[in-house]
Amino acid sequence: MTTTAPAPIFDHLLRMTDHRGTFEHACFAEPRPEHGYCTDDMSRVLVVATRQPHADWDVHRLASVAVRFLNEAQDLTGACRNRMDSSGRWADEPTLEDCWGRCIWGLGTAAAHSKVAWVRQSAIVQFERAARARSPWPRAMAFAVLGAAELLTVAPELRAAHDLVTDYAASVAEPNANPSWPWPEARLTYANAVLAEAMIAAGVALDTKPLWQRGLDLLEWLLGHEAADGHLSPTPAGGRGPDDVRPAFDQQPTEVATLADACARAAAIDPRQIWPDGVRAAAAWFQGANDAGQLMWDPETGGGFDGLHADGVNRNQGAESTLAVLSTLQQAQHFSAVPQ
Template sequence: MTGPVPAVVFTHLLRMTDHRATFEHAKLTQPRREHGYCVDDMARVLIVATREPGSGGPVNGLAGKALGFLNDAQSYDGGCRNRMDSAGRWQDQPGTDDHWGRMVWALGTAAAHSDVSLVRRLATVQFERAAQTRSPHPRAMAFAAIGAAELLDVTPGHPAARALLTDYARSIPAAPQDPEWRWPEPRLRYANGALVEAMIATGVALDDPALLDRGLDLLEWLLDLETVDGHLSPTPVAGRGPGDRRPAFDQQPIEVASLADACARAATVDPRPAWPEGLRAAAAWFEGDNDLGMPMWDPSTGGGFDGLHGDRVNLNQGAESTLAALSTMQQARRFSPVPQ
């Protein structure tokens, strides 16, 4: 992408949202109400809504709705439920899987970036409740660490945020010794960008130069691996290992958004041009600079398409894909010209 990044438009996200929350799935542009709502998506709603500069009433309303949903999902010991049906009934018990980590990420982001003082205060209270516990899952802890780093950036010395980051740093596995496969897992899985973003954010927050450098180096390796013929070709749903053929499908927008978030984080602490270039490549993936040469979102409404298959685009516009597109454009606009 060489020109300005398209504007962030919330039309479709608002269409997907009722009085309670944002529906998880869509049939083309229409919400599939029968599938209900989830914390994973409402955490993403809170992140996107609170980091949008100068957001107006409808976007602030999304943030308030997300904050209320996450509060209702939480238990007193820090865990949270994930799924609610369309009638407002929770369908599971509190836990600390990925949805918990995304919730902590969202609460830290809202506490740091919301334009509304009440949202900042309530998000901080909820963050402190959630940060009482820990997750055994590496990605959940990485998501939570990103939120803790956001909060610590605006509230230096915040004890719950610092304790969470310290525990996360201790949990990071040692770097593998294989120079050809530097990833800390045998295969790339999902939300890979979040693992390196968490390393970068934690390295900065805890003043750990070695961890920061490891995160930056690993992000550079990941971007190189995920780039084919000058465009992004992200890890498919089945993962990616050494020697796997590329391109591979199905590709999910959330993987591109994860890379964009990591590049945006890196760009704030390292002046190399690779990070703004990575952001532009992520935005360009949605615009059609991908393995099929087909757009992955509708810029007129902000709706994101649900997946890139080997022969077509999945034109359903669910919440996760829509939020991935909006998040990517937000991040890319921070380091790119704004259209006049």
């Protein structure tokens, strides 16, 4: 038996994007410009656009729009604004929250993988500016480390990236020695897999096996905890604790995409079948292998549905959900048509 993941389809994302950026929200498939844009989404746009193999002109244009948006989002200190209104005015002040970390993730990915020279060059300049800062927020730092690790694969001498990874590695807390709940937090919250993925990425970048092995161990536990009855049952928007009833909703597509990214990274250093299986399970979640048996994307346009509820699907196709589909299917392409 073989499995073949659908190819990513960029039609809906392109429809959601104008000259400034990608609109954050949609009403069903219709973009809602009045809600504006956000750095979190534009960072994800830069990731999926620059790691798409054999990208066409339209996808390269997405990367160009994204890298310009992130440049405008950055303060001279490296901190980032997150929200821009529909007229192009920033609606918040620069911070070192998740938008900062995701910005660095996008820039590092673009610098490592974009086929467009000016996008690579601009991404490096912006990366070095943002990477001077450090965030107190664990997920912000974890996303930033992913970008730094990507950049180090093509520029191992880049001091800003190396220092960011080194500082992150020094900040990782020791394991909690609780075999029933080894997670470093009392509850799973959001983008959980990025914490494990960052440990793997930093461990590989620094050639520190205990760190990457800890990331693998945590990710293996998380993957088992996020599965039920042969499919993924991800942490809902309200989080999940050790004794919470399952399944639970509202399930967000971005949780599935984060898990797929982490499993793909794990597969690069650990040959066990668990990691390709994890990526394929993430792709299958969008195709209906989930707690409600519902399709979570539009296979005609590539739009992703915004949430899985106990009583059905939120069929709005916002940027975050659409990018989650694209990201997951990109990862699944690497593991398609593999014997089971």
